[in-house]
Amino acid sequence: MHSLRFVSSAAAAVVIATAPAIASAHGLHGHVHVTGWAISNLPPGELRDVFEDPDVREAALAGAMFPDTGYALGSDAARAYGEHAHWEPFIEDFVQRVRTTYGPTYDTKEERMLVAFLMGCAAHGLQDELFDSTFLYEAEQRDGHGQDATDPGTDGFLVQDGYFWMTPSEYLPIADLLPLYASLPQSAEIDEDLIRSQVRRVRGAYVNDTIGPTIAEGNGERYRPQIPWTAEHYMDPAVAGSLYAEITPTARYMLALWERLHDRFxxxxxxxxxxxxxxxxxxxxxxxxxxxxxxxxxxxxxxxxxxxxxxxxxxxxxxxxxxxxxxxxxxxxxxxxxxxxxxxxxxxxxxxxxxxxxxxxxxxxxxxxxxxxxVACATEDDPRCPPLGEIEDPVIPPAPEMPDAGPPPRIDAGVAPMPEPSPSSSCAVSAAATRARAEWLALVVIALVAVRVSRRSR
The missing domain is CATH 2.60.40.1220 (Immunoglobulin-like)
Incomplete structure (x- = not known):
């Protein structure tokens, strides 16, 4: 796997040493999907029309991935750009830059993709705040486990339960991102090469539709018995901060950002x-x-x-x-x-x-x-608390159907089929090698979140 070239034995040793105690609280697959679901649930209007273009939509998913890319086995400068991108001061600076440079109409596709990326970044930070400040506390109270289990666990449940299908595009508006870091002490080290390499690392190791969901599914199998309340309620719209409950506030935050971009909030x-x-x-x-x-x-x-x-x-x-x-x-x-x-x-x-x-x-x-x-009544028969009836919760769109590949090619009766290739030392991959590869990649994923402990002292 090409992404393995990013992992050194020294970095792996650090990850192994720190992984049991440190993790983030909202998985990357969760960020991408909640953002995508929020876009699908936008009300009719200007912003929904902007996202009719699939490229614009995928730019938002790229933005939803971006803040955590700084944590992927990176330097202090990489962690600094990732951490800063999580917070509202970064988003306010981003809004001001886009509004003064490209506003107020955002008519071109390039401008709309930039706006979408901004909204994806903002959605990521909001979702972290919602999840960490509400759902995570309840998960700790009910399951007795915290971030070390809820982050990989909820991403794994998302895959296991059939919700996974979205992956972001490679869009990265680097020219508009770099000026946003000018105020950081590490600004001289935060350059295009650093950011692009970090984004490639995360995409290759986890945010993809190949090895990423496989790793996540393994984490789901591991953590489901440990955090049963979380597994049951991570998609419960009635529980504050669950992935499902994040959809509506994420969509409304995007609408608020659209108003801020037009200076009419x-x-x-x-x-x-x-x-x-x-x-x-x-x-x-x-x-x-x-x-x-x-x-x-x-x-x-x-x-x-x-x-x-x-x-x-x-x-x-x-x-x-x-x-x-x-x-x-x-x-x-x-x-x-x-x-x-x-x-x-x-x-x-x-x-x-x-x-x-x-x-x-x-x-x-x-x-x-x-x-x-x-407040909920103490008994079900209390007349002050009649049944709620049907509640209009956000709709989670199903994964698009894969195109039918059609029947297998017909082999001419007069042509012998190609023989099955025999394994060779140069190309055969043993089960043990596959397991080892997954373990190394899992270390990369753990490393994506291990250094988020830096925000705990904020």
């Missing part, structure tokens, strides 16, 4: 999604359960500790809360309302994000944002 539309999402109810009244958290997803990042909120019941009585942001600190695309006391089952509450929230671009909000929700 209204801060009154700052909250683009919330969990629990109506008509669903808050799943737990116990304030110590992650399932009791209320999460507001934002169309533009808010400064850490730059917001305030209130929580009241249906009579207006205040309920204690702690306002939390993204798990890793820094500018956040979500805020979590964590109650400091148990809720009353069946009661209705309103969480309000107050005006004056400080945003990534230096502006502040001038209006409050409310989210009203009901």
């Amino acid at each position: 209204e801060e009154s539309e700052l909250v683009i999604h919330a969990w629990p999402d109506a008509p669903r109810r808050l799943r737990e009244a116990d304030h110590t359960s992650v399932a009791s958290w209320v999460t507001l997803v934002l169309g533009k990042g808010v400064q850490q500790d730059g917001a305030s909120a209130t929580l009241v019941d249906s009579l207006g009585a205040p309920h204690g809360l702690e306002l939390r942001y993204t798990r890793w600190g820094g500018v956040s695309r979500l805020v979590r309302v964590v109650a400091s006391a148990d809720y009353t089952p069946g009661e209705t509450y309103t969480a309000t994000l107050a005006s004056g929230a400080m945003l990534v671009d230096g502006s502040s909000t001038t209006s409050a944002h409310e989210h009203t929700f009901q």
